[in-house]
Amino acid sequence: MRYLYSFLLVLFTFSTIEKANANEVKPSGLQCEHLINPIGVDLLNPRLSWMMADNRQGAKQTAYRIIVGKDSSEVARKKGLSWESGKITSSANLINYKGKTLEPFTKYYWSVELWDKDGKPVSSGPVVSFETGMMKIDNWKGTWISDGNDIDKREAPYFRKVFEPSKKIKSARAYIAAAGLYELYLNGKKVGNHRLDPMYTRFDRRNLYVSYDVTSQLQNGKNAVGVLLGNGWYNHQSIGVWNFDKAPWRARPAFCLDLRITYNDGSVDVITSGGDWKTSSSPIVLNNIYTAEHYDARKEQPGWNTADFDDKKWNGISLRAAPSNNVVSQVMQPIRNVEEIPSKTMQKINDTAYVFDLGRNISGVTKIKVSGEEGTVIRIKHGERLYPNGRVDLSNIDVYYRPKDNTDPFQTDIVTLSGKGELEFMPKFNYKGFQYVEVTSSKPIQLTKESITGYFMHSDVTPTGKISSSNKLIDRLWWATNNSYLSNLMGYPTDCPQREKNGWTGDGHFAVETGLFNFDGITVYEKWLADHRDEQQPNGVLPDIIPTGGWGYGSANGTDWTSTIAIIPWNIYMFYGDSKLLSDSYNSIKRYVNYIEQISPTGLTTFGRGDWVPVKSQSSLEYTSSTYYYVDAVILAKAAKMFGKQADYSYYSNLAEKIKKAINDKYLNRATGIYASGVQTELSVALQWGLVPNELVAKVAENLAKRVAADGMHLDVGVLGAKAILNALSDNGQAETAYKLAAQDTYPSWGWWIVNGATTLYENWDIKAERDISLNHMMFGEIGGWFFKGLGGIHPDEQQPGFKNVQLRPNFVSGLEHFEAEHDGPYGKIVSSWKRAGNSVIYSVTIPANSSATITFPLTGNKKAYRDGKAVLAKLNIGAGKYQFEIK
Numbered sequence: 001m002r003y004l005y006s007f008l009l010v011l012f013t014f015s016t017i018e019k020a021n022a023n024e025v026k027p028s029g030l031q032c033e034h035l036i037n038p039i040g041v042d043l044l045n046p047r048l049s050w051m052m053a054d055n056r057q058g059a060k061q062t063a064y065r066i067i068v069g070k071d072s073s074e075v076a077r078k079k080g081l082s083w084e085s086g087k088i089t090s091s092a093n094l095i096n097y098k099g100k101t102l103e104p105f106t107k108y109y110w111s112v113e114l115w116d117k118d119g120k121p122v123s124s125g126p127v128v129s130f131e132t133g134m135m136k137i138d139n140w141k142g143t144w145i146s147d148g149n150d151i152d153k154r155e156a157p158y159f160r161k162v163f164e165p166s167k168k169i170k171s172a173r174a175y176i177a178a179a180g181l182y183e184l185y186l187n188g189k190k191v192g193n194h195r196l197d198p199m200y201t202r203f204d205r206r207n208l209y210v211s212y213d214v215t216s217q218l219q220n221g222k223n224a225v226g227v228l229l230g231n232g233w234y235n236h237q238s239i240g241v242w243n244f245d246k247a248p249w250r251a252r253p254a255f256c257l258d259l260r261i262t263y264n265d266g267s268v269d270v271i272t273s274g275g276d277w278k279t280s281s282s283p284i285v286l287n288n289i290y291t292a293e294h295y296d297a298r299k300e301q302p303g304w305n306t307a308d309f310d311d312k313k314w315n316g317i318s319l320r321a322a323p324s325n326n327v328v329s330q331v332m333q334p335i336r337n338v339e340e341i342p343s344k345t346m347q348k349i350n351d352t353a354y355v356f357d358l359g360r361n362i363s364g365v366t367k368i369k370v371s372g373e374e375g376t377v378i379r380i381k382h383g384e385r386l387y388p389n390g391r392v393d394l395s396n397i398d399v400y401y402r403p404k405d406n407t408d409p410f411q412t413d414i415v416t417l418s419g420k421g422e423l424e425f426m427p428k429f430n431y432k433g434f435q436y437v438e439v440t441s442s443k444p445i446q447l448t449k450e451s452i453t454g455y456f457m458h459s460d461v462t463p464t465g466k467i468s469s470s471n472k473l474i475d476r477l478w479w480a481t482n483n484s485y486l487s488n489l490m491g492y493p494t495d496c497p498q499r500e501k502n503g504w505t506g507d508g509h510f511a512v513e514t515g516l517f518n519f520d521g522i523t524v525y526e527k528w529l530a531d532h533r534d535e536q537q538p539n540g541v542l543p544d545i546i547p548t549g550g551w552g553y554g555s556a557n558g559t560d561w562t563s564t565i566a567i568i569p570w571n572i573y574m575f576y577g578d579s580k581l582l583s584d585s586y587n588s589i590k591r592y593v594n595y596i597e598q599i600s601p602t603g604l605t606t607f608g609r610g611d612w613v614p615v616k617s618q619s620s621l622e623y624t625s626s627t628y629y630y631v632d633a634v635i636l637a638k639a640a641k642m643f644g645k646q647a648d649y650s651y652y653s654n655l656a657e658k659i660k661k662a663i664n665d666k667y668l669n670r671a672t673g674i675y676a677s678g679v680q681t682e683l684s685v686a687l688q689w690g691l692v693p694n695e696l697v698a699k700v701a702e703n704l705a706k707r708v709a710a711d712g713m714h715l716d717v718g719v720l721g722a723k724a725i726l727n728a729l730s731d732n733g734q735a736e737t738a739y740k741l742a743a744q745d746t747y748p749s750w751g752w753w754i755v756n757g758a759t760t761l762y763e764n765w766d767i768k769a770e771r772d773i774s775l776n777h778m779m780f781g782e783i784g785g786w787f788f789k790g791l792g793g794i795h796p797d798e799q800q801p802g803f804k805n806v807q808l809r810p811n812f813v814s815g816l817e818h819f820e821a822e823h824d825g826p827y828g829k830i831v832s833s834w835k836r837a838g839n840s841v842i843y844s845v846t847i848p849a850n851s852s853a854t855i856t857f858p859l860t861g862n863k864k865a866y867r868d869g870k871a872v873l874a875k876l877n878i879g880a881g882k883y884q885f886e887i888k
Contacts, residue, residue: 027125040211180253226305230429247549374419433498558607577802681721792821
């Protein structure tokens with residue numbers, strides 16, 4: 001009995017501690033520049049953000065205090081020699097550093113103190129850090145170097161240098177900028193786990209450098225640093241219709257390296273790239289970001305990146321000018337091999353041909369493990385489809401490739417064996433879009449299902465969203481949408497990971513809400529909008545692929561595509577409450593809108609591509625292009641007001657009204673509530689983008705629902721309509737029709753793809769179309785964001801953005817028994833969940849600390865919403881916490 005008592009006492013004690021810990025109020029989620037403990041921060045006033053862990057009802061922050069210093073122990077004791085903000089009475093959780101001028105190459109520690117809803121100080125937050133980088137280009141010591149070969153040289157070059165630290169090392173950082181792609185090695189081991197660094201930019205206007213903590217990779221005595229360079233987008237040797245081979249920046253890849261070593265006595269050595277380095281060709285005999293990579297194992301040089309390697313036969317390097325004078329830090333989520341995917345099946349055709357199926361479509365690479373005779377040539381072809389005979393079919397994705405000869409086949413790695421045991425090969429400077437892999441060899445080889453492994457590569461953004469429902473098709477469609485989104489996130493949003501790999505602007509903004517509901521992508525979008533600013537012409541015009549080597553400044557690169565310049569910064573502001581990107585882009589948005597106004601003085605414009613890849617109905621180009629012109633003007637006016645630019649606010653507000661009036665005067669039939677010819681896209685975009693006069697909103701939405709019904713409860717839209725239609729319906733009293741469209745599983749619909757085996761989104765509603773048939777495209781991807789909005793009802797509040805106040809407008813549609821949406825916003829996890837219980841609906845909500853919500857219940861007939869048995873208002877304001885309501 002005594003033992004039982006002791007056991008229960010221990011159990012009670014642990015339970016009490018666990019409960020106390022669960023209820024502990026403290027700061028959490030501390031970030032600098034939206035990253036955890038980043039290094040290489042170049043900003044003088046970086047952004048600091050945090051959340052408040054407090055699960056009490058009504059939890060909120062009433063004040064904060066920031067402490068920043070160079071000594072972690074001092075910061076832990078709440079003393080910051082670099083900055084102490086003092087107690088600031090505010091609920092803000094995103095601020096700019098305002099302390100002493102930050103020094104380059106310096107690690108800063110910081111913490112935040114918070115006061116809770118009762119004005120009481122809470123538990124101290126963790127001490128975290130950020131580390132500055134170069135800060136300015138003058139601080140670089142190294143020289144840009146290359147191997148001296150011309151742009152047609154196919155072999156990728158090795159570079160190496162041996163050095164010996166003179167004292168005991170305290171810390172070491174490597175800073176490397178490259179024109180092209182690189183892998184950095186220290187003492188035989190790769191530095192970091194990034195892929196395809198640095199990210200692709202307009203190389204003659206902006207170059208990125210990457211920072212690494214390499215302290216643990218240095219050793220006593222001699223050390224070797226090695227660099228392997230790839231072409232990437234800088235030296236595009238393969239030819240496609242996009243003219244990247246004619247890019248104005250094109251040259252042989254080059255790099256600049258500073259390896260900064262700090263000794264225990266505080267002194268510093270910098271090992272730099274320069275004339276004392278040596279270079280040689282590597283076994284990578286061809287590498288194209290667009291096509292593939294070729295590797296000749298017979299040319300391996302074991303130990304090339306170690307200190308004891310004999311490099312007497314290596315060559316001297318070539319000194320180069322920097323590609324641009326704008327070399328800035330790559331402070332963003334990197335590309336990685338995020339997921340390893342084993343082959344699901346293998347089909348042996350014969351002793352020299354095998355076909356592997358990963359079971360899903362991905363972006364990335366394969367690793368092959370293979371043995372064979374010296375000189376055996378193995379071709380590894382990657383594709384999305386199979387011919388009827390079971391071989392890999394590239395005909396849907398190689399349509400824009402214009403090869404000079406047959407030496408660089410599309411999406412086909414070529415490996416030549418050395419005969420020295422088993423070879424493991426995975427491309428370093430290429431990625432592909434594929435599900436199937438066909439391996440053929442010049443001589444018989446023996447492969448198993450385990451011989452091929454796939455690696456899903458993409459920008460390694462943190463997941464922030466999740467849905468689950470009683471409809472397996474909906475859940476699978478959400479998963480497939482995310483697969484396509486990630487497949488097309490490679491440091492910038494792309495259209496497809498195989499055929500083009502282009503940063504199509506339209507695809508980028510069509511999918512931005514899907515991206516932001518599901519992933520923490522702000523660092524990628526901020527980088528891409530900097531690319532926009534680099535590419536913008538002095539007159540305001542943007543190309544419709546960004547970055548570009550020159551293609552895309554045509555006659556159709558208009559508002560429906562290049563409105564990314566306004567729409568994406570605005571969405572970042574809505575989702576994060578962070579106005580930096582909007583501020584950075586303000587002048588570019590203004591120049592862009594001014595250009596459209598100049599060429600479209602009446603308020604109507606035909607500058608655009610139109611509703612790309614529609615099912616059957618065509619929409620008015622002038623109408624849809626003018627709608628996006630209106631959207632841009634509205635965003636510009638709102639931004640002007642936010643930044644105190646009163647004259648601009650007045651001007652662009654009036655311009656927006658002028659455009660809106662011009663559209664409605666020409667395209668709205670006020671008597672019938674029909675826009676233009678009344679097809680789905682034309683009715684949808686007016687509702688989605690706020691063109692419809694208030695008194696006609698219900699009528700236009702009803703007309704849209706009727707049109708969908710007349711079209712057999714199926715889609716009849718292209719990309720502009722696909723962005724708009726579900727929102728247009730669910731936001732305006734027609735959620736039932738929206739859900740029926742979203743859950744449709746016959747042609748044409750999103751679900752039609754899924755029931756036909758899709759694991760990603762397609763480029764065409766028609767699976768058997770003759771063109772536009774990539775099987776991994778993101779331009780129809782708005783549905784992935786709509787699940788959160790149209791069913792879960794989660795919306796940002798324009799008046800309190802960043803989900804400071806959450807607008808909850810759920811729709812309890814028939815056909816679903818339950819639905820749950822979660823989103824991790826800047827304040828924490830938001831949950832909107834509902835389930836049926838007889839004739840009632842139970843609606844559960846979680847609002848994170850320091851946030852609030854406005855719930856609008858979808859009450860029809862005599863139904864009311866109740867909490868704890870008491871009726872509540874149809875529109876209800878709530879504070880942080882967990883809530884449950886019954887609608888009956």
